[in-house]
Amino acid sequence: MKNLQRKRLVAQLLFLLISITGFFINYQSTMMLIILATLLGGAFFCGWICPFGTIQDLISRLGRSLGIKKKKMPKSIHKILIYTRYIILVLVTLFATDLIFSIISYDPRANLTKLLTGNVPTIAAVIVILAFSVTALFYDRPFCNYLCMEGAKYSLMSSVRLVTIQREQDKCVNCKKCDKSCPMNIEVSKINQLTNLQCINCFNCISACPIKKTLTYKKVPFNKSTKKRYLKLSTALVLGVIALFIYDFSTNQSLFNFDIGQNEPAAQEVNIDVPEVSESITAGEAEGISDGVYTGTGEGYNGSMTVEVTVENEIITNIEVTEHSDDRSWFNRANKTIPKSIIEDQSTDVNTVSGASYSSQGIIDAVKNALESAR
Numbered sequence: 001m002k003n004l005q006r007k008r009l010v011a012q013l014l015f016l017l018i019s020i021t022g023f024f025i026n027y028q029s030t031m032m033l034i035i036l037a038t039l040l041g042g043a044f045f046c047g048w049i050c051p052f053g054t055i056q057d058l059i060s061r062l063g064r065s066l067g068i069k070k071k072k073m074p075k076s077i078h079k080i081l082i083y084t085r086y087i088i089l090v091l092v093t094l095f096a097t098d099l100i101f102s103i104i105s106y107d108p109r110a111n112l113t114k115l116l117t118g119n120v121p122t123i124a125a126v127i128v129i130l131a132f133s134v135t136a137l138f139y140d141r142p143f144c145n146y147l148c149m150e151g152a153k154y155s156l157m158s159s160v161r162l163v164t165i166q167r168e169q170d171k172c173v174n175c176k177k178c179d180k181s182c183p184m185n186i187e188v189s190k191i192n193q194l195t196n197l198q199c200i201n202c203f204n205c206i207s208a209c210p211i212k213k214t215l216t217y218k219k220v221p222f223n224k225s226t227k228k229r230y231l232k233l234s235t236a237l238v239l240g241v242i243a244l245f246i247y248d249f250s251t252n253q254s255l256f257n258f259d260i261g262q263n264e265p266a267a268q269e270v271n272i273d274v275p276e277v278s279e280s281i282t283a284g285e286a287e288g289i290s291d292g293v294y295t296g297t298g299e300g301y302n303g304s305m306t307v308e309v310t311v312e313n314e315i316i317t318n319i320e321v322t323e324h325s326d327d328r329s330w331f332n333r334a335n336k337t338i339p340k341s342i343i344e345d346q347s348t349d350v351n352t353v354s355g356a357s358y359s360s361q362g363i364i365d366a367v368k369n370a371l372e373s374a375r
């Protein structure tokens with residue numbers, strides 16, 4: 001079973017390389033495959049793909065090879081803390097306040113992705129990445145266990161998994177090696193069929209088990225109790241998804257934005273209501289520029305942004321972001337304010353939006369770039 005862990009390590013390193021090189025993969029089909037795999041067989045993204053998960057695993061391995069003994073969170077605290085990431089997910093989804101966005105902007109998973117794709121995060125964000133990385137020397141997956149809202153999405157999806165880890169009770173010698181090996185603190189030795197939402201499909205438990213075929217990853221038997229569980233889960237899931245889609249649609253929030261550690265594809269054209277350019281607005285930064293529509297680019301949170309700036313009679317009359325790869329929640333906050341402010345002031349010297357500063361700066365820089373190229 002050591003082979004399985006070798007394969008997982010190779011897959012993790014491969015995806016890390018994909019993130020660093022920005023190697024082209026079709027985002028939408030990859031996402032569809034990952035979601036399908038999660039629904040069928042559990043959170044493969046966390047165990048096999050996520051760059052920050054990989055970094056935590058690599059540092060854990062380093063700790064082990066340095067002889068650092070892994071600690072486990074006391075059970076009583078762990079049982080409470082595992083809900084934190086769902087609370088974060090709900091807060092970010094339903095209550096998009098400045099404070100929440102400012103806190104979330106330190107998310108080490110997202111910031112590591114940013115760093116790997118060549119965008120420099122703030123020093124504070126780098127410190128948070130380092131803090132969780134150092135903690136991984138002593139505790140397995142410290143961020144994944146309690147704080148990752150991306151992981152929380154996959155966990156929820158994995159609740160309907162049809163294939164899972166199962167324990168043959170009569171073969172089990174109760175050595176608890178599976179429990180010790182689990183980075184997500186699941187007591188595998190106590191379950192017969194794994195339904196725990198913490199599971200990241202790392203299969204460490206299977207690899208650690210000394211008795212062959214005691215822990216296996218296989219199709220869930222379709223007995224009475226399984227049917228009952230699926231009925232309850234499916235009802236809850238369908239209602240939840242409908243409610244969230246309605247919320248997503250009515251508020252333009254973005255629960256369904258999944259991030260695979262790669263830039264998202266170019267977003268659809270984004271239009272905003274720009275204010276009527278009043279007579280009193282005088283030429284500012286567009287002074288001396290001929291009428292026309294000019295294209296410029298800037299760096300947002302997840303990568304490049306493109307804007308089209310319309311200039312009429314030396315006045316900026318419209319700014320339209322045509323492409324971006326930032327999370328919609330962050331981007332929309334910036335896009336609602338920044339183009340309007342630039343048009344009102346006829347200047348790119350405007351304040352960024354708190355909690356969406358990278359997206360704001362991306363739009364500002366793209367407008368500056370468009371005006372510079374127009375000149």
Ligand code: SF4
Pocket residue numbers: 045046047050051052053054109143144145148149150151152
């Ligand atoms: S829990 Fe989050 S950080 Fe951990 S592997 Fe999953 S997505 Fe990545």
Ligand code: SF4
Pocket residue numbers: 165181182183184185186188194198199200201202203204205206
């Ligand atoms: S239960 Fe097994 S597969 Fe799931 S996280 Fe723990 S060790 Fe990994």
